[in-house]
Amino acid sequence: MTDTTRVLFTAKVHTTGGRDGGASQSHDGRLDIKHSIPGTPGTGTNPEQLFAAGWSACFEGAMGIAARKMKISMPAGMAIDAEVDLCLSNDAYFLRARLNVSLPGLEPDIARDLIESGHRTCPYSKATRGNIDVLINLIEADSAPLVIVDTKAAAEKRL
Numbered sequence: 001m002t003d004t005t006r007v008l009f010t011a012k013v014h015t016t017g018g019r020d021g022g023a024s025q026s027h028d029g030r031l032d033i034k035h036s037i038p039g040t041p042g043t044g045t046n047p048e049q050l051f052a053a054g055w056s057a058c059f060e061g062a063m064g065i066a067a068r069k070m071k072i073s074m075p076a077g078m079a080i081d082a083e084v085d086l087c088l089s090n091d092a093y094f095l096r097a098r099l100n101v102s103l104p105g106l107e108p109d110i111a112r113d114l115i116e117s118g119h120r121t122c123p124y125s126k127a128t129r130g131n132i133d134v135l136i137n138l139i140e141a142d143s144a145p146l147v148i149v150d151t152k153a154a155a156e157k158r159l
Contacts, residue, residue: 011026012026012027012028013025013026013027013031014026014027015035017035018035019035019036019037019046019047020035020036020037021034021035021036021042021044022034022035023035033045033050035047038086048084048085048086048095049084051084051095051097051124052082052083052084052097053082054124055082055084055097055099055122055124055125055128056080056081056082056099058122058123058124059080059099059101059118059119059122059124059125060078060080060118061122062117062118062119062121062122062125063078063101063114063115063117063118065117065118065121066113066114066117066118066121067114069117070110070113070114072106072110074103074114075103075104075105075106077102077104077105078101078102078103078104079101079102080099080100080101080102081099081100081102081139082097082098082099082100083097083098083099083100084096084097085097094132094153094157095132096132096133096134096153097128097132097133097134097135098134098135098136098137099134099135099136099137100137100139100145101115101136101137101138101139101148102138102139102140103115103138104140104141108138108140108146111138112138112146112148115136115138115148115149116148116149119136119148119149129151130151130153130154130157131153131157132153132157133151133152133153134149134150134151135147135149135150136148136149136150
C-alpha cells in the first residue's frame with residue numbers, strides 16, 4: 001500500500017533549558033520565546049500557554065473550514081478562550097483542557113454544528129481525543145455555557 005500523506009508544514013523549534021528559564025527559537029525566526037514555570041514571576045511563557053494558543057488558533061481555522069462548507073460566514077466577534085490545566089495526581093502529571101467558544105449572532109444549532117465539525121477536523125483535537133479530558137463550551141451572552149463536547153481520558157493516560 002502506498003502512503004499518500006502530503007506534509008503541509010513541518011515546525012522546527014530548538015529548545016534549551018526547559019521550562020525554568022529556558023528558551024525556544026523556531027528555525028525561521030518567527031518564534032523566539034523565554035520559558036518560565038507557571039505561577040512564578042518572570043516574563044517567560046510555558047508549554048501550557050503555548051498549547052492553548054496553538055489549539056485555539058487551529059480550532060478556529062477548522063471551524064472556518066466547516067463554515068465554508070456550510071456556506072455561512074463566521075461571525076465578526078468570534079473568539080475562543082482556551083484553558084489548559086497542568087495537573088498532578090499520585091505523582092503523575094497530566095493535562096486537561098477547555099475551549100470556550102463564542103460565536104455571537106449564530107443560532108445555537110448552527111454554532112453546535114460548527115464546533116462539532118471543528119473538533120472532528122482540528123489536528124490538535126484529534127491529538128487530544130482520548131488522551132486528556134476535554135470540555136468544549138458554547139458561550140452565549142446572558143446564558144450559561146452550553147456543553148458541546150465533554151470527553152474524558154482513559155485512566156491509564158494519567159499515569
